[in-house]
Structures are given as structure tokens and as C-alpha cells.
Amino acid sequence: MADHIAVHRSGLTMPVVTPRFIDNAWRRGCDFINMDLEDSVPEHMKGYARTLIKDAITNVTKGGAEAFTRINHDLVLADLEGIIWPGLTKVNYPKAEYGEEIQLLDRIISRLEQERGIRPGTVEIGADIETSVGVANAYDIAAASPRVREFGGASGYDMSRDLGVEMFVGFDQFVYGKGEVELAARALGLEPHTAPFTANTTGSVGDPDRAFREAEAARKCGFRVGGGLHPNVVEPQTRGFTPTQEEVDEAHQILEQYRQLEVSGETWAETDGNIIDRYEAARARKLLDWSELCAARDQEKAEAFARVEAAAA
């Protein structure tokens, strides 16, 4: 079980070797920036890319975002040696297939945290399930290290390629794999990183309306983790994953109705077509907690942003 609930509503994955992306990342308002060493970095630049991370961490976090890095599946040791520096909070490991891989990552990260003065356990591992083998071993992978705090996958480009299916179709081609991965996350008390199916037959990655609809639908299903590739989706994702004032008011109302219900000795009641019971009360409490965390995170980012602007003035 995670010690705390992180707020990772919106994030951008970008190649660390493209300076204009990295230099402007802090202005995007993301909850996190995921600096990529994998698919968006050409083979001949992999070594160079690693050397950029240490300075880039400072650069991308100055607006309040967290700094993540996606490493290469087959270059684990070299990549980790290059990226584990103070300020980095998550390593995303693509195409995770076995629990032993995650245990190896954990050991290397633990050593580097110790050597480089980072509080033990700071760096989270994002074990991304992108292959059939990964789906088959999902529970073992998720359980392999306490550094795995959010868990998801079993969809997207790599999974499509692994299964030999089309990525952009009008139905959910990943029902089984996503179910396995989400159930593993829930059974282990991890934050499921998934979303309800919404058809995307165009492959658009920069449509803000679509990003908002997807984030809102995901939040209403209880999910809280976002991320994307295009700056256009940052604000809609942040907004879509944040409870509205109306929902906050409704949650307070539900808790008040539940308190009255408890006094009456009844276990459930119907009010205006809605059921009030302990399950709804638990959900309302969860929503209020999440709303507070989102507000605190937005405040942190606003303050960080203001500091940068003040320093530049």
C-alpha cells in the first residue's frame, strides 16, 4: 500500500534530447514531466541522452512538476546510473515482464539513492505492462517492490503490436489484459492507472475536448492518474481529474445524510433517486480527500511558478 496518495493528474512525456521541449516543460502546468530515454530517442543518442537528465531535472521541476524518466528495457544499469539524481521521483520501466526485473531495478535504485544522498524509497517504479508476458505476470510484477505504487497498462501502442491488433478501433480490444492488471493493482492496494474505454478511431493525441472527456470519465470511475504527449491535453486532464465544486458540495451532503442515517439505525435510504449508504459515504470521503490533495498540489505549482517569474523579473 502506498504511504501517500500522489497527485499525478496530468503529465507530458517528451524526448530529453529535444531542448525546446525540456526548456518549456516547466511552463506547461503539469503534475509531472516524464523525460524519455526510450522510443523517442534515437539509438545513437541513448548515451548522450542519459547525461542530460541530471540538469534537466532542475529545469523541468521549477514550475512545480515532478520529474520522471522513462528508461530503456534493455539498458537498465546504464540508464539508472545516468538518471537517479536528487529531484527525480519516478523511473518508468517499459515492457515489464517479470517480477525479478522489478526487484533488480529496486536493488540498483536503492544503491544509487544511498550513494547520491537521496532519502531511501523516494524513487517510485512505474512498471509498465505492454506485452502478453507482462499481463500473464501482472500480479508478480506489481508485488515485486514497494516502489510500485501506481500500476497499469495492457493497452496502447506496444500492447497492440505485441498482440498483433489495430490500436485505433471502435471497441475495447484489451478487456482481458486491462482487467488482469487492474485487479492486481486493486488486490495489492496500489493506485490503478487505467481508464474506462472510450473509442478513439483517429489516433488523435492533442484533442483537448477529448482529453477532458476521457479524464472526467476516468475520474468518475475512481481513477486519478493521467498523462499524455501533447501540451494541449495538460489543462483538460488536470481539470478532468479534479472534482468540481458541485461534486464537493454533493459529497458533503451525502456525508450529512449518512450521519442522519446512522442515527436512525437504518443501513440505507433513497434520497432524490440516489442511494445513501456506507458505500456512498466512503466514496464521498474519498472524493473530499482527493479534492483537498488536488487543491494543495495546485497551490504548490502556483507558488513554484510565481517564484520563477519573480526571479526572472
Added chain:
Amino acid sequence: MAPASQPERAVAAPKSNTDVVLLDLVEFVAEQDKPSAREGLVEIVRQVRESGTDVFALVDSELLYADLHACICPELTGVVVSHLESVAQVEEADSLISKLEDERGIPPGTLEMVLSLDTAQAAQDAFEIASASRRITGLTLGRAELVMDLRPEPSGEIHLMQYLMQKLITVAGAIGVPAYGAWWRTPDRGLLATPENTGEAALRGRAIGFKGSFCVLENQVAPMNQGFTPGAQEATEAGKSLESYRAAVSEGTASIRQGDRIIDSGTALQARLLIDRAAACEAHDKAKVDALAGRPVPAP
């Protein structure tokens, strides 16, 4: 499903024409009412059983000792164990039931156990948990959508439920017991739905492989029974399929065309099972009528 804290409602439940009365100690009984609900439970079991209806008790895996001591008696058909997390809990329940059977003059192994795999851990370890006792006669997801906080998707489906239902039904098939549940959709919630939506959930449930479902409201029983009972038209079609298949076999072929369909040994067997199921439902409905009227009911 009737709260054990409401004896009048529980005792009247067989009049709704339900196949089973599930006396609830978990979901619809307030914490402060549980001790008194347990005290009167055996008497309620006996009264319900007098009407000829099978009686189960819904017990909490976290409160096994108190709940099982409260409900086990010769008239009880079995228990539904909810909020399970592990194989060890099933083994503990089995062991405690055996002890109580022994102490209370019930032949060993009589009491059935239906497992409610309503937590994420139980769904994750479904096969191991469902294989942990020979008493297990059924599996259900119970109120998993609430226990696991699963909410409606834009499509109207309840998130993750299609996966969980198929997993449950597959595991139930693998260990040879029925799966109980219905395919609820928004705005249905926690076994509470209109009669019309209940009927549709039951029809979808039967189509996906469930054999019956629990419900909470009396007006849900009739649509539930109807949804899970093969219709007359289906039985007639199945009869025709069987006749066609027999004719094919007598002519020395393994399959025959019937309309747009091909009838072979597999489809013939499925037709046979549907006809048997329809006959079993009809016989059970008649037995319930006889029991409620006080007439003797033949042994199944």
C-alpha cells in the same frame, strides 16, 4: 435477501416466490443491531424452512465465529460467506461449520457454502479460494461493485464488471459449481433496481452464464425468476433441434441444417440441457406452490 434484523420480512420472503431466502447478517443490518439479529436467527431459519424454501445465511468472513454460531441449525441449507480475502478464511469457515454440524446433530458435510468473491484479493485468487473446500456449491460476486467501488462507464457498463463476471463464471465452471449473479448496468446499483431493469439484468446474466441471482426487493423476484428460466419459445426451438439431430443420426450423418443453423452433437447437447433446465425450473415452481399451500413436496 432479507435482513436478519427484520424477522417479519424474512419470514414473509417465501411468499415472493423466491427459490432461496438469504438471511442477511452483513449488508443491510446496522452494526448495533447485529447482536440481537444473531440471537433470533435460528428461529427465523426454522420458520422460513417450514414454507419449503431453501434458507441460506449471509455471513461476514471477519465475524465468522459469531455469525456461524448464530445461524447453523439442521434447517439451514448453507451459508454465503462474504468479504473473503484468502484461502485460509475458507478453510476456517469449513472447519467451524464441521464443528457446529457435529455439535448440533447435523450429518457431516450437509451444509453448503457459497463464496462471495466481492473483494479484489478474492477475485484475484478466485480459483485457489474456490477450490479450498468441498462444501462450496456456488460462487458469486455479491456486491463487488460497491465493495470495490466500481462505477458506471460512459457506456453504461459498470467498470471492470464484465471482466470480473467472466472470470467468476470461468472459475465456477472449472470447479464445477454454478455462478450466481446478474449483469447489472447503470442506473442499477447494489442489487437495487426496477423490476424491468432486474429482468433485463437477469436475461443478460443467463446469457453470460449465471444460473440465478440474489436480489433485495420483493418486486425483483418475479423478473429474476423469469429472466433465469428458459422461455417456452426457447424450449420449443430446442426440442426441434433435438428432433432434427436425432433424424440426422438415424440417417447416418453427424450434423444437419435447421434454418440458418447447423445442428450437431454439441448444439444438440446444449438443446438437451436447456430442455432439462426448463423442466427443472417448472418442477421447482410447482414444488414451491405446493409447499406454500401446505401440500407434501417430493424429494428433489
